[in-house]
Amino acid sequence: xxxxxxxxxxxxxxxxxxxxDVNISVADGEFMVLLGPSGCGKSTTLRMxxxxxxxxxxxxxxxxxRMNAVPAKNRDIAMVFxxxxxxxxxxxxxxxxxxxxxxxxxxxxxxxxxxxVAASIGLTEYLDRKPHxxxxxxRQRVALGRAIVRDPKVFLFDEPxxxxxxxxxxxxxxxxxxxxRELSATMIYVTHDQVEAMTMGDRVCIMSHGEVAQIGKPxxxxxxxxxxxxxSFLGNPQMNLIPATVSEGVVDSGSGKLARSGLxxxxxxxxxxxxxxxxxxxxxxxxxxxxxxxxLEALGAExxxxxxxxxxxxxxxxxxxxxxARLDDVLHLTCKPHMARFFDAETGLAITPGDTQ
Amino acid sequence: xxxxxANTGQDRDHANPPGVIAAFLxxxxxxxAALTALPVLRTxxxxxxxxxxxxxxxxxxxxxxxxxxxxxxxxKAIWNTLTWAAVAPVLEVAVATLLALCLYAxxxxxxxxxxxxxxxxxxxxxxxxxxxxxxxxYEWGALNTMLRAxxxxxxxxxxxxxxxxxxxxxxxVTTWMWTGFNMVVILAAMSSLPSEVLEAAELDNxxxxxxxxxxxxxxxxxxxxNLIVLSFIGKMKxxxxxxxxxxxxxxxxxxxxxxxxxxxxxxxxxxxLGYPSAIAVIWFFIVLAGVLGLTALFRxxxxxxx
Amino acid sequence: xxxxxxAVPVSGAGLRMAALLLLIVVYTLYxxxxxxxxxxxxxxxxxxxxxxxxxxxxxxxFEKFASAWFDSNYDTYFLNSVTIxxxxxxxxxxxxxxxAHCFARYRFxxxxxxxxxxxxxxxxxxxxxxxxxxxxMVDYGLYNTRVGxxxxxxxxxxxxxxxxxxxxxxxxxKDLFEAARIDGYSEWSIFWRISLPVAMPAIAxxxxxxxxxxxxxxxxxxxxxxxxxxxxxxxxxxxFLGDQLEDVGMIATGLMIAIVPVVLIYxxxxxxxxxxxxxxxxx
Numbered sequence: 001x002x003x004x005x006x007x008x009x010x011x012x013x014x015x016x017x018x019x020x021d022v023n024i025s026v027a028d029g030e031f032m033v034l035l036g037p038s039g040c041g042k043s044t045t046l047r048m049x050x051x052x053x054x055x056x057x058x059x060x061x062x063x064x065x066r067m068n069a070v071p072a073k074n075r076d077i078a079m080v081f082x083x084x085x086x087x088x089x090x091x092x093x094x095x096x097x098x099x100x101x102x103x104x105x106x107x108x109x110x111x112x113x114x115x116x117v118a119a120s121i122g123l124t125e126y127l128d129r130k131p132h133x134x135x136x137x138x139r140q141r142v143a144l145g146r147a148i149v150r151d152p153k154v155f156l157f158d159e160p161x162x163x164x165x166x167x168x169x170x171x172x173x174x175x176x177x178x179x180x181r182e183l184s185a186t187m188i189y190v191t192h193d194q195v196e197a198m199t200m201g202d203r204v205c206i207m208s209h210g211e212v213a214q215i216g217k218p219x220x221x222x223x224x225x226x227x228x229x230x231x232s233f234l235g236n237p238q239m240n241l242i243p244a245t246v247s248e249g250v251v252d253s254g255s256g257k258l259a260r261s262g263l264x265x266x267x268x269x270x271x272x273x274x275x276x277x278x279x280x281x282x283x284x285x286x287x288x289x290x291x292x293x294x295x296l297e298a299l300g301a302e303x304x305x306x307x308x309x310x311x312x313x314x315x316x317x318x319x320x321x322x323x324x325a326r327l328d329d330v331l332h333l334t335c336k337p338h339m340a341r342f343f344d345a346e347t348g349l350a351i352t353p354g355d356t357q
Numbered sequence: 358x359x360x361x362x363a364n365t366g367q368d369r370d371h372a373n374p375p376g377v378i379a380a381f382l383x384x385x386x387x388x389x390a391a392l393t394a395l396p397v398l399r400t401x402x403x404x405x406x407x408x409x410x411x412x413x414x415x416x417x418x419x420x421x422x423x424x425x426x427x428x429x430x431x432x433k434a435i436w437n438t439l440t441w442a443a444v445a446p447v448l449e450v451a452v453a454t455l456l457a458l459c460l461y462a463x464x465x466x467x468x469x470x471x472x473x474x475x476x477x478x479x480x481x482x483x484x485x486x487x488x489x490x491x492x493x494x495y496e497w498g499a500l501n502t503m504l505r506a507x508x509x510x511x512x513x514x515x516x517x518x519x520x521x522x523x524x525x526x527x528x529x530v531t532t533w534m535w536t537g538f539n540m541v542v543i544l545a546a547m548s549s550l551p552s553e554v555l556e557a558a559e560l561d562n563x564x565x566x567x568x569x570x571x572x573x574x575x576x577x578x579x580x581x582x583n584l585i586v587l588s589f590i591g592k593m594k595x596x597x598x599x600x601x602x603x604x605x606x607x608x609x610x611x612x613x614x615x616x617x618x619x620x621x622x623x624x625x626x627x628x629x630l631g632y633p634s635a636i637a638v639i640w641f642f643i644v645l646a647g648v649l650g651l652t653a654l655f656r657x658x659x660x661x662x663x
Numbered sequence: 664x665x666x667x668x669x670a671v672p673v674s675g676a677g678l679r680m681a682a683l684l685l686l687i688v689v690y691t692l693y694x695x696x697x698x699x700x701x702x703x704x705x706x707x708x709x710x711x712x713x714x715x716x717x718x719x720x721x722x723x724x725f726e727k728f729a730s731a732w733f734d735s736n737y738d739t740y741f742l743n744s745v746t747i748x749x750x751x752x753x754x755x756x757x758x759x760x761x762x763a764h765c766f767a768r769y770r771f772x773x774x775x776x777x778x779x780x781x782x783x784x785x786x787x788x789x790x791x792x793x794x795x796x797x798x799x800m801v802d803y804g805l806y807n808t809r810v811g812x813x814x815x816x817x818x819x820x821x822x823x824x825x826x827x828x829x830x831x832x833x834x835x836x837k838d839l840f841e842a843a844r845i846d847g848y849s850e851w852s853i854f855w856r857i858s859l860p861v862a863m864p865a866i867a868x869x870x871x872x873x874x875x876x877x878x879x880x881x882x883x884x885x886x887x888x889x890x891x892x893x894x895x896x897x898x899x900x901x902x903f904l905g906d907q908l909e910d911v912g913m914i915a916t917g918l919m920i921a922i923v924p925v926v927l928i929y930x931x932x933x934x935x936x937x938x939x940x941x942x943x944x945x946x
Contacts, residue, residue: 073563375771481879499697
């Protein structure tokens with residue numbers, strides 16, 4: 001197994017900069033998720049690690065060794081592609097064994113290894129089929145098996161679940177997590193799906209516009225987003241972001257107040273409140289936000305209440321099934337003070353008030 | 358004509374009104390019936406008759422076919438055409454694959470080269486034939502001039518005038534003409550291969566040669582076979598080039614079935630259209646068998662699906 | 664794209680590239696050289712060519728084109744070719760378009776059988792039609808007429824035209840036709856105002872393809888046309904070759920007259936032409 005280090009990695013296509021100054025260090029056996037909206041440079045970063053794209057500048061190290069000029073085939077990595085990229089003219093057995101055979105391994109060794117892996121991921125009975133005779137989920141598993149057979153230093157995944165239906169995605173997620181535990185291998189996983197990132201990653205690296213926005217454990221990132229971008233990207237419905245002004249230890253959201261010292265008086269901030277941290281209160285003086293209910297979404301287990309608090313976008317509260325709210329009610333909302341987050345109104349970066357945490 | 362919607366009866370199929378369908382198909386079917394189907398039937402009919410101008414056709418059974426059996430020129434023509442149809446497709450597709458790989462490897466000006474190499478196939482066989490008659494000319498043709506220039510003057514010869522080289526020389530002309538065409542098709546097939554599969558091969562430790570052999574060629578196999586069949590059909594029809602250059606000479610060395618049919622029907626003063634029709638019918642079945650045979654031989658067990 | 668960016672030691676790559684470039688240059692000379700040669704000869708007199716077949720066309724004898732055009736009947740051949748080819752192409756577009764629209768749009772009995780019947784003629788060797796066709800044309804009084812040749816040209820190009828257009832029509836979303844039907848369009852105006860305009864790219868492809876192929880057609884022309892003033896260009900060029908076998912310079916000029924229109928079309932529509940020519944080869 002291996003460590004992977006990216007130092008100031010950049011990728012330019014002509015004058016267009018796709019990836020800028022990316023620094024990531026993946027520990028041995030770690031499951032690192034690269035998360036971001038499409039076009040944020042996460043796939044390009046992965047492909048640079050694989051050797052499928054050249055690195056414009058910066059240094060890529062695998063196990064401390066510089067890899068920039070090493071051809072893909074010599075990096076000892078395996079990749080699972082979004083489209084699976086199975087060889088359509090080969091059987092499952094040949095698909096899985098192809099990489100090992102190309103490395104001049106003994107035939108018997110290859111056969112044994114393929115059988116082993118096929119058994120471990122439930123592909124034994126399909127070994128003699130060709131890809132077109134398999135379902136999407138089975139193809140996905142062949143792609144996975146093909147990577148495992150190689151026993152590479154690093155596994156790379158490029159949105160491997162995005163072509164599966166919802167139910168299969170959930171079960172495959174669990175299986176990938178199990179595999180990661182069993183193989184204790186270094187894995188780098190690209191996705192735009194925050195659920196995959198939250199559930200599978202040891203750490204998450206959120207990217208935006210070709211740059212790293214934040215790296216950390218999934219829950220840490222969720223609780224303490226480094227910027228309004230991360231705050232709004234992670235979480236569904238996303239974090240409420242309300243422009244507010246600070247005066248004398250009080251944050252004024254326009255429709256309510258929150259006591260908080262340590263912020264510069266007179267500064268403009270953005271107040272970040274997760275929908276699940278908001279609660280309805282009868283006391284208008286207690287409220288951090290107030291407004292009229294403009295729509296209600298009863299989802300069964302929970303209810304989403306959209307409130308017009310005069311701050312531009314509606315504020316969303318996530319309540320239980322029995323949330324006492326009706327259309328056109330005027331509601332007052334409170335929050336647990338320690339769950340409120342603050343961002344600089346200009347830069348969007350998180351501000352830590354002097355007296356807390 | 359077809360501009361009226363069908364009657365509005367309850368059970369009429371409004372989406373597929375029969376009258377409209379018939380009207381749309383009528384001109385094409387008329388042309389097809391009068392100028393394709395009828396002539397073919399007429400040829401079949403001819404083949405069992407003595408067809409002489411100004412006299413009713415006379416039924417003679419399979420006399421023509423029996424006579425064919427001992428017609429040495431007919432057999433020579435069959436042999437020449439089959440040789441052509443066997444050699445040229447393989448040559449064309451092999452060279453074309455090589456050229457396509459060159460352009461696939463991202464050489465500079467590849468767009469221009471693709472267009473340039475395609476040019477010969479756009480010319481008529483008449484133009485190409487005359488051009489190559491000059492290239493093959495013994496005294497001042499380009500080929501012999503070049504041979505003499507590099508000191509191989511002893512190899513210079515009247516390429517189209519000698520029975521041993523005439524057919525090969527003409528096969529070379531069709532190869533010159535069609536290779537670019539095949540190249541373009543193969544290049545298109547290569548370019549449409551899913552890039553992820555090729556990348557996967559790279560990660561599986563394939564150099565470019567291994568990638569070509571294990572992945573690219575197997576994946577474009579259907580295209581290659583398709584081109585071979587297409588080229589085969591084309592060569593079985595070949596007429597213009599031979600007619601312009603050698604008219605089957607010397608000593609029937611380049612006689613093809615088409616030229617022989619033409620000669621027997623319109624040139625020799627036998628005035629009988631029955632005999633050449635019999636040749637045409639036989640040839641029709643040989644081509645059909647060839648196409649069906651090739652298709653069966655090349656049939657892919659499974660479809661390729663990515 | 665990036666599949667081909669394999670990092671290799673520089674010297675090896677350089678060497679391979681050099682070999683590749685050499686091969687490419689040689690093949691390019693081989694495939695286009697003959698045209699350059701004939702173009703040069705078309706501007707030189709036969710005496711000049713006899714002195715040196717591979718000389719430069721200095722001074723350029725452009726008057727040879729005028730002489731071929733007026734003195735050797737090329738004006739007639741050219742005009743015949745233009746009228747016959749353009750008429751055939753126009754008819755093909757309408758007739759083939761109607762049939763293709765019908766195959767793509769409607770369901771009816773024997774549809775696939777009919778389609779197969781028409782399309783299978785692509786493999787027919789021309790020998791099997793040409794004799795019967797000759798007899799039929801004589802019977803109809805169409806032998807040795809330009810109208811007859813036009814009709815024959817329509818019949819030989821019909822299958823490929825229907826094939827290309829049908830494939831394109833079938834990709835036009837069905838909703839478009841249903842919307843038109845609801846808007847009260849007749850079946851004919853759906854074809855005329857929706858199918859044809861939307862399929863313009865495919866129509867252009869077939870038009871260019873048919874123009875080139877028929878411009879070059881020889882077998883049916885030689886069988887069906889006998890009089891000199893009805894000859895098309897390929898026949899004219901060949902007649903000229905028969906009459907003036909030794910006048911290489913003038914024959915080259917004649918060849919250029921036949922080549923130039925094709926080259927012009929190719930220069931402007933190369934992609935579309937390649938697309939049309941290869942349409943039958945790519946599945």
